[in-house]
Amino acid sequence: MLRSAGVAADISHINTKSEVKGYDPTPSGLRECLTGAEIVLIPAGVPRKPGMTRDDLFNTNASIVRDLAKACAEACPEANLLIISNPVNSTVPICAEVLKSRGVYNPKRLFGVTTLDVVRASRFVSEIKGSDPANENITVVGGHSGVTIVPLISQSGHSDISGEKLDTLVNRIQFGGDEVVKAKDGAGSATLSMAMAGARFAESLLRASQGETGVVEPTFVDSPLYKSKGVDFFASKVTLGPDGVQEIHDVGKLTSHEEGLLDACLADLKKNIEKGVKFVAENPPK
Ligand SMILES: NC(=O)C1=CN([C@@H]2O[C@H](COP(=O)(O)OP(=O)(O)OC[C@H]3O[C@@H](n4cnc5c(N)ncnc54)[C@H](O)[C@@H]3O)[C@@H](O)[C@H]2O)C=CC1
Ligand SMILES: O=C([O-])CC(=O)C(=O)O
Numbered sequence: 619m620l621r622s623a624g625v626a627a628d629i630s631h632i633n634t635k636s637e638v639k640g641y642d643p644t645p646s647g648l649r650e651c652l653t654g655a656e657i658v659l660i661p662a663g664v665p666r667k668p669g670m671t672r673d674d675l676f677n678t679n680a681s682i683v684r685d686l687a688k689a690c691a692e693a694c695p696e697a698n699l700l701i702i703s704n705p706v707n708s709t710v711p712i713c714a715e716v717l718k719s720r721g722v723y724n725p726k727r728l729f730g731v732t733t734l735d736v737v738r739a740s741r742f743v744s745e746i747k748g749s750d751p752a753n754e755n756i757t758v759v760g761g762h763s764g765v766t767i768v769p770l771i772s773q774s775g776h777s778d779i780s781g782e783k784l785d786t787l788v789n790r791i792q793f794g795g796d797e798v799v800k801a802k803d804g805a806g807s808a809t810l811s812m813a814m815a816g817a818r819f820a821e822s823l824l825r826a827s828q829g830e831t832g833v834v835e836p837t838f839v840d841s842p843l844y845k846s847k848g849v850d851f852f853a854s855k856v857t858l859g860p861d862g863v864q865e866i867h868d869v870g871k872l873t874s875h876e877e878g879l880l881d882a883c884l885a886d887l888k889k890n891i892e893k894g895v896k897f898v899a900e901n902p903p904k
Contacts, residue, residue, distance in 0.1 A: 645689065652693035657823060659731075659816050660686050660713075661702035665807040668800050672705040672763040673890065680897050683709040687716035688903035695722035698729065698823055698862055702816055706730040706762040707887055710838055710851055711894035716903055726862035729823075730838025732762045732853045733815035734808065738794040739769050742787055746779060758791065758836055759854045759869050760883040761890065767792045768879045773870055788879065826858035833858045834867075841866050849888050 652658060663679035666672060683703050690699055695717075703709050710730040717723035739756035743749070760768040769791045771779055779787060790797070798808040819835055826833040838853035843866065857865040872880065 648686075648689045649693045652689055652697075655690075655694040655697045656827070657698045657700065657820055658690055658694065659700045659702060659820060660709075661812065661816065662686055663703040665809070666704070666799055667804050670799070672795070673708070673893075675704050676708055676893065676897075679703050679705070679709060680712055680894070681901065683712050684716055684898060684901070684903050687713040688720070691717050691720035691722050695720070696724070696727070698727045700729050700731050700816065700819060700823075702731045702812060704762070705890060706732065706838055707766060707851070707890035708894035708897070711891045712898055714840060714851075715895055715898035719898070719902060724862070725840035726864075728840065729819070729862075730762060730851070730853065731812075731816055731819050732758065732767075732836050732838050733819045734795075734811055735762060735767050735769075735791065735853075736836050737811065737815055737818075739791045742790050742794070743771070743774065743776060743779070746783070746787065747776065757855060757870070759852070760880070761851075761853060761887045762838060763890070764792055764886070765879070766883045766887045766890070768876065768883045770869065770872065770876055772873045772876060784875070823858055823862070826864070827860050829860065831859075839863055839866065843868055844884055847884055847888070849884050849891065851891055852887070 660683060663682045664675055666675055683701065687699070690697060699713055701710050701713055707730075710728060713728055714723055714725070717728070735758040736756055739758050740751040740754035743754050743756055744751040754774065756774045757770040758767060759770060760766045769788055771784060771787065795808060819837065822833050822835045834855050834857050836853055837856050838851055839856060840850060841852040841854065843852050843854060854869055855867040856863055857867070869880070
């Protein structure tokens with residue numbers, strides 16, 4: 619367990635040294651810290667500033683994630699890769715394309731970390747209901763950006779949240795990240811809650827890898843659910859197992875309102891995924 623956590627810490631550490639002392643993290647330093655890793659969290663890149671969308675980070679973060687994916691393909695091809703760097707809807711497909719180009723793509727071991735969306739959803743619902751967020755279990759599917767974030771409140775047992783109240787809640791969940799970016803006013807985005815979400819996901823993966831059954835987390839993975847609509851990656855509840863993805867759950871029963879949210883999600887998600895795939899085709903890792 620410590621080793622996996624250490625790998626993530628080491629990447630940040632190397633990069634911090636890089637900024638402070640001009641230490642070059644690639645390729646040998648990076649290779650050294652990645653070799654033998656079982657879980658690698660990738661939160662590298664720039665966070666957004668007020669007024670930016672996550673997609674506005676694409677130009678900077680796409681090549682950073684591509685190069686780290688290449689390093690992982692070479693140094694730890696069997697590791698579970700947990701992608702936090704935004705835009706997650708595009709950086710996960712970028713990783714997949716790089717791993718494919720190196721012949722080591724295992725769709726069961728590549729995850730976009732969307733845990734924060736359910737953490738936020740639980741918090742916002744608990745504020746409305748006066749409940750403990752730890753006891754709220756809100757399903758959020760789709761992607762990790764704006765309208766691609768689709769909370770399924772009808773499945774949460776709170777059918778009394780409806781109308782304008784529901785619209786406000788959904789919008790707050792979809793744009794909760796923007797709220798933080800605005801509040802931090804140029805100092806970055808939700809770094810600490812991202813760390814908590816990443817740690818929760820990594821912990822779940824570790825528990826599953828050690829044989830615990832019934833470990834379910836929401837995550838953005840290579841998914842069969844909407845491939846027929848040209849959407850190759852999708853976040854839904856996933857049962858984790860010793861080999862990574864064990865079972866991808868479908869979205870369940872939706873209200874007509876949620877169907878509408880899902881349609882909007884799929885349209886954007888398709889474009890975000892295609893953008894990532896095209897980037898690697900046009901800018902392959904060296
Ligand atoms: N998936 C999620 O739920 C969330 C994702 N994020 C995303 O995580 C990313 C990082 O956000 P923060 O940690 O707040 O930013 P930060 O600026 O605090 O940390 C970014 C790290 O990336 C490293 N880095 C920069 N360029 C690099 C390169 N070329 N190669 C390797 N490492 C490099 C930096 O050294 C630094 O350690 C952003 O893209 C942000 O949007 C943030 C919050 C939640
Ligand atoms: O909003 C951002 O830029 C960071 C992020 O992904 C989140 O907080 O969910």
